[in-house]
Amino acid sequence: MGFWRTIRSDIDAVFENDPAARGWFEVIFTYSGLHAIWAHRVAHFFYRRRLFSMARIISQVSRFFTGIEIHPGARIGRKLFIDHGMGVVIGETCEIGDEVIIYQGVTLGGTGKEKGKRHPTIGNRVVIASGAKVLGSFSVGDHSNIGANSVVLREVPPNSTVVGIPGRIVKRNGKRIEDRLDHTNLPDPLIETFRFMQKEINELKAEIDRLKPKADSVESEPVSVPAYDKKRS
Secondary structure, three states, X not given: OOHHHHHHHHHHHHHHHOOXXXXXXXXXXXXXXXXXXXXXXXXXXXXXXXXXXXXXXXXXXXXHHHOOEEOOOOEEOOOOEEEOOOOOEEOOOOEEOOOXXXXXXXXXXXXXXXXXXXXXXXXXXOEEOOOOEEEOOOEEOOOOEEOOOOEEOOOEOOOEEEEOOOOEEEEEOOEEOOOOEOOXXXXXXXXXXXXXXXXXXHHHHHHHHHHHHHHHHHHHOOOOOOOOOOOOO
């Protein structure tokens, strides 16, 4: 895709995803997410030509003015939309597909000091809600949704909805998943603990209800006191 067609697609992404966008002039001059994406495309141009210092300078200037930090090495597809992007961080080896939506406070980061691929790969048409953290070298499948403030640490299949800390799948292909299983089909320890406690509480309530009629009947019966036998005395 040519340079001007890429610029046009970035602007189109704003109008497609933000009902508050009123006109080209406003979008071009006031949308910090759009400015950050354009600055990144320039920085990435220098990064690919191994002009790393120039690329970093551009990205840091962009970060200063927009509050959005995108490493020059990150690969971004068409029509990325960063809405209210303050605090967004995108790591060096991150790859983002087409028509992705990212809200404020999102981190696409790594989990250590390892070399090589250490940041996530985001598929096409993925929505990552406010405050979500996607950490590690794994893929988030196409058409998936990451809930607000979720912490995703493992791979997400396509067409999934992920929520919670740690992130777990609650929907896949439009069907709800039992909350006792996360996206790797392993038991969620926190939910299992709550389930066990609830089971114990229910059993104790049932036992109390079972014993209560007996206790009431014992209390209601008159207590007979044996008569004093004078002859024996």
